[in-house]
Amino acid sequence: MAEAQLGPRARYREQTRAEIKESALRQLADGGVAALALTRIAKDMGLSGPALYRYFASRDDLLNALIRDAYDDAATAIGGAAARSAAVPASPRERLxxxxxxxxxxxxxxxxxxxxxxxxxxxxxxxxxxxxxRARAVLGPFLPVFADGTPGTGVAPVVEQMTAWLGSDPAVGGWVAEYAADATADTAACARALAGALLAWAQLHGSVGLETAGQFAGMGHSVDTLLDAQIGMLADAFGLE
Known part of the structure; x- marks a missing residue:
């Protein structure tokens, strides 16, 4: 329901929940999850502990909300990139x-x-x-990029396993259909899409996870160059033009 349709009490509740999440994100940015404390958030907001628990029942309840928001924001960012690529002529490699x-x-x-x-x-x-x-929404835009690829022998075992996954879990086929509708009637295309998205996730998480954790500090490479090389090799593995 849009905020304008909510009553005053419901709007106040949603506003307070948003402020609690903003305070929690500041704590996360300053010290990671270990620094997240509901009592500290309550103090920062001028609330009592019991009052805060009316908005989030526990730290895990707050973490649930923060995780949902993070996935949704990441999906919006990647979906936006997909939309921009679709608006101009772009090859599969460029889209990737x-x-x-x-x-x-x-x-x-x-x-x-x-x-x-x-x-x-x-x-x-x-x-x-x-x-x-929500996690699948983040990876969804990668699916159509690989659907028309030509996987090489190096990634063929992953494609084979994705074919088996499609046969054992109907929900997976629904996920592919949502983002790569043209591949829906072709099991091989769906399997290629899944294999490519899975491998893209693994490549990205490896490089980006190390970068965000500060593990590349002091090394002599550009992260842009490293990621570009990784994505180029993945595109080659699937024969993307």
């Missing part, structure tokens, strides 16, 4: 580079949020089931 750049740009601009959605933020935390669909 554009999507990869959007993925990295979002992560580098929001490193604390990127690290939050990559892996378990705290021991024992279990993300809500709906984050799966």
């Amino acid at each position: 580079r554009s999507l990869a750049a959007a993925y990295r740009d979002w992560a580098v601009a929001e490193p604390h949020r990127y690290l939050l959605i990559q892996g378990s933020p705290v021991p024992g935390y279990v993300a809500p089931a709906d984050t799966l669909d």
